Amino acid sequence: MNYNLNQGSATQEKRSTYQALKKLIQLISNERRNLWIASGIILLNSGLLLLGPLLIGHTIDAYVRTKQYQGVLQFSAILLGMYLIAFCTGYLQTKLMGGVGQRMLYTLRNAIFNKLQELPVAFFNENKAGDLISRVNSDTDKINQFFSQSLMQFIGSIVTMIGAGIFLLLINFELGAVTLGPAVLILIFTALVSPWVKRRNAANLKSVGGMSAEIQESLSNFKVIIAFNRRDYFRKRFDEANQNNYRTAIGAGLANNILMPVYGLLSSMAQLIVLLFGIYLISQGEFTIGLLVSYLSYAINFYNPLKQLAALWASFQVAMASWDRVSQILSLENDLPQLKDTVETSTSLLEFRNVHFSYTEGQEILHHINFSLEKGKTYALIGPTGGGKTTTASLIARLYDATEGTVLLSGKDIRSYTDEERSKKIGFILQEPFLFSGTVKDNILYGNPKYQDYSNAQLEEVIKAANLEALLAIFDEGLETLVTSGSDNISLGQKQLIAFMRAVLRNPELLILDEATANIDTITEQLLGMILKNLSKDTTLVIIAHRLNTIENADEIFFVNSGEVIRAGTLDHAMDMLLKGKRKS
Numbered sequence: 001m002n003y004n005l006n007q008g009s010a011t012q013e014k015r016s017t018y019q020a021l022k023k024l025i026q027l028i029s030n031e032r033r034n035l036w037i038a039s040g041i042i043l044l045n046s047g048l049l050l051l052g053p054l055l056i057g058h059t060i061d062a063y064v065r066t067k068q069y070q071g072v073l074q075f076s077a078i079l080l081g082m083y084l085i086a087f088c089t090g091y092l093q094t095k096l097m098g099g100v101g102q103r104m105l106y107t108l109r110n111a112i113f114n115k116l117q118e119l120p121v122a123f124f125n126e127n128k129a130g131d132l133i134s135r136v137n138s139d140t141d142k143i144n145q146f147f148s149q150s151l152m153q154f155i156g157s158i159v160t161m162i163g164a165g166i167f168l169l170l171i172n173f174e175l176g177a178v179t180l181g182p183a184v185l186i187l188i189f190t191a192l193v194s195p196w197v198k199r200r201n202a203a204n205l206k207s208v209g210g211m212s213a214e215i216q217e218s219l220s221n222f223k224v225i226i227a228f229n230r231r232d233y234f235r236k237r238f239d240e241a242n243q244n245n246y247r248t249a250i251g252a253g254l255a256n257n258i259l260m261p262v263y264g265l266l267s268s269m270a271q272l273i274v275l276l277f278g279i280y281l282i283s284q285g286e287f288t289i290g291l292l293v294s295y296l297s298y299a300i301n302f303y304n305p306l307k308q309l310a311a312l313w314a315s316f317q318v319a320m321a322s323w324d325r326v327s328q329i330l331s332l333e334n335d336l337p338q339l340k341d342t343v344e345t346s347t348s349l350l351e352f353r354n355v356h357f358s359y360t361e362g363q364e365i366l367h368h369i370n371f372s373l374e375k376g377k378t379y380a381l382i383g384p385t386g387g388g389k390t391t392t393a394s395l396i397a398r399l400y401d402a403t404e405g406t407v408l409l410s411g412k413d414i415r416s417y418t419d420e421e422r423s424k425k426i427g428f429i430l431q432e433p434f435l436f437s438g439t440v441k442d443n444i445l446y447g448n449p450k451y452q453d454y455s456n457a458q459l460e461e462v463i464k465a466a467n468l469e470a471l472l473a474i475f476d477e478g479l480e481t482l483v484t485s486g487s488d489n490i491s492l493g494q495k496q497l498i499a500f501m502r503a504v505l506r507n508p509e510l511l512i513l514d515e516a517t518a519n520i521d522t523i524t525e526q527l528l529g530m531i532l533k534n535l536s537k538d539t540t541l542v543i544i545a546h547r548l549n550t551i552e553n554a555d556e557i558f559f560v561n562s563g564e565v566i567r568a569g570t571l572d573h574a575m576d577m578l579l580k581g582k583r584k585s
């Protein structure tokens, strides 16, 4: 599966705006009550707004022209009451929708974050963290802004327009038809430019994601940048990303505002038509001044919301473009599905059967691999850089699935285990261990529910029983040693020790160490060797190492080169192969 969100094919389905909107609305389905109340308020407000001109027209014709000022005062008081009700209900509606928007934002961010947690390693290889952060933070906020600030105005404007349009046609059909003529032009124009507006906004959001990715990359690599004095290089890259964002923002701004002047012009034209045609009708005795005043108000009530819609339409298009980016993530599926229980077909703890693997289609990294690992034995994977050791280990831990062939764990297809079952059986100490902010204890217990509620004293007992005591002693404050964000207060070797303790305490059946001792001094390395030796006799070890002394106790050595895994026999032979880069079948 192509997980690259910035390549068209990662979008699972091309959807119409209607379908996209329908899916988005589903997210706030539990807000039905609030939405109904808000909609009721809109209807009430629009009704009051539409009743106003009728009352004003009636007041002019019935009381102003006949100079009955008491009637004028009475109707003015009614109008004032109506405006006050509209003010209060408008406030209530803003409050309701603000809450709906924030809850939607909360749900949406949770949904994306949970989806990100479900996705496989391949997804994170293909996408930059900065772009993903921008989708989680900024795109969701754009959707929230539309829902909390614009949606009800949007609906209110449409309701008022429809109501005003009906009044215009009812009062005088001919005049109404002429008045509404420019609106038809506006509709056609809007329908024509909308896809373009959405594209401009999508390009802008993409550039915001790109800029965020640049910032993230330079911030997380700042030491290399400073050490290599490459600040100018990153400044230039950021400047390019910023310029791109500037260009696309101008494009989006223009697109978002293009409707405004057109709406303004056509709305003024409509009012001019009403005035000219209305005066003509009055001169013919078919219309009254009061009716013309009402009529003009309705025309304004029709075209003003239309102008407002032009602004709201832009916010709608931004929200839709944001939703496309967000739903792209939500519609992705993990391409490492769990198979239904399969039959046991191997007696080994782990077996690679005719395994082929490619990260990218057409570029095979592992070719036709066959080997098996037995319970309680220690295996070493050696070979030149880029030969495929980490890839082989990643397939053992099912970070990826074989493109062809099968990996069997305890005799069954590795794909038939749940993530929980598999991660319980297999421990993987990565080349670059990652630690979370917190304490050494938090990091050691990460992913280990068994000791989660243990006190420090109890945990220290467990650590002692696992022979890890000497490793913990390396940390000044023991279990309570702080690991700060980015874990810069801890050396790389110390990080590897924490990752080591984390993996050993989980007591897996198969433990993979990928260059796990590369940054550890020889004495501590010997200590780790002892700890590994004292692991349960049933634990199988897979050690990837460049330093050959690390693997001298291995029961079997595999030489991994050019995507092939070959039994290397003795350590001397393996060394010979490594030195000569010789390939042997």
Ligand SMILES: Nc1ncnc2c1ncn2[C@@H]1O[C@H](COP(=O)(O)OP(=O)(O)OP(=O)(O)O)[C@@H](O)[C@H]1O
Residues within 6 Å of the ligand: 125, 359, 360, 365, 383, 384, 385, 386, 387, 388, 389, 390, 391, 392, 560
């Ligand atoms: N995420 C990835 N996407 C595409 N290609 C990859 C990816 N990771 C590794 N490769 C490629 O796969 C090949 C094998 O890489 P791998 O990391 O398995 O080698 P290795 O033997 O572990 O190297 P080292 O000793 O340097 O850790 C290399 O050609 C590498 O470029």
